[in-house]
Amino acid sequence: MRLSIKLPLTIASLLFLMAGAAITVELQLARGLNAFKTDVAAVNQQEREINAINIAFREQVQEWKNLLLRGKQPDKFQKHWSAFEKNEQDVAIAVGHLLDSLTEPEARGLLIQFAEAHRLMGQRYRAGMETFKAAGFDPHQGDLSVEGMDRGPVKLLREASGALAKNSALVSASTVEASHIAEIFSLVVISTMLLLGLLIGFLLSRSVLRLLGASRPTPPRSRARSRAGRLVDGGRAARRRRNEHDGSR
Missing domain, CATH: 1.20.5 (Single alpha-helices involved in coiled-coils or other helix-helix interfaces)
Structure with missing residues (x-):
């Protein structure tokens, strides 16, 4: 093959290989970044949501205690009972929203159990509120009627939060490992392309020198x-x- 044809073809092939390597490396890095944006961000969001559920649930229980302490006054009774119901509704809505996106089996199962325990707790607290009123707003009687009702939901919520934290750590570790693999793959591809370029350059230079030697005139x-x-x-x-x-x- 003539040098005028071989040289452009060789350079074009080398550029094509380098472009392919660059695209492959870019795809690997984009895959790692996408995993971080989706998987890690999703589990972090779920952790934030279950923390918000925990806060709203504790506020709900605190409003019940405020009701027992200040419920003799009609305006205070209405204030704290309304706050209790609002927090109860916030917890139920937040749990439903989290269950829509939660796929981790252990945490999902625990959260479903919490949702049911929270619903039953609401019924018991309403019965306790009636007992509290019937006892002349005696806080002791109101407290006895719901004693220990919040312990089960608290335990389930704590376990669900722990399961989510464990899953978050696993997803983060998996994403970091995938990014390391992508980095190693990128280095291997770049090194291979560099060595291949050097080899092609060496072979091309030998071919050029051979062609030049064959066409050189014999000295006098x-x-x-x-x-x-x-x-x-x-x-x-x-x-x-x-x-x-x-x-x-």
Whole structure:
């Protein structure tokens, strides 16, 4: 193949390989970044949501205690009971929203159990509120009627939060490992392309030098030495023929 064709084809092939390597590296890095944006961000958001549920639930229980302490006054009773119901509703809505996106089996199962325990707790607290009113707003009677009702939901919520935290750590570790693999893959691809480029450059330079050597004209001195050599060889051959002729006489 002529040099005028081989050289552009070789350079074009090398550029094509380098572009392919760059695209491959970019895709690997984009995959790692996308995993961080989706998987890690999703579990972090779920952790924030379950923390918000925990805060709203504790505020709900605190409003019940405020009701028992200040419920003798009608305005205070209405204030704290309304706050209790609002927090109860906030917890239920937040739990439903989290369950829509939560796929981790352990945390999801615990959160479903919490939702049911929270619903039953609400019923018991309403019965306790009626007992509290019937007892002349006696806080002791109101407290006895719901004693220990919040312990089960608190335990379930704490376990669900722990399961989410564990899952978040696993997802983060998996994403970090995937990013390390992408980095190693990128280094391997870049190193391979570099070595391949050096090899192609070496082979191309040898080919160029070979073509240049084949097309180089013979120097005058070399031509003279070549003619002189041929003359010497011719003289030797003539002497051998004469000697053979003389010997045959």
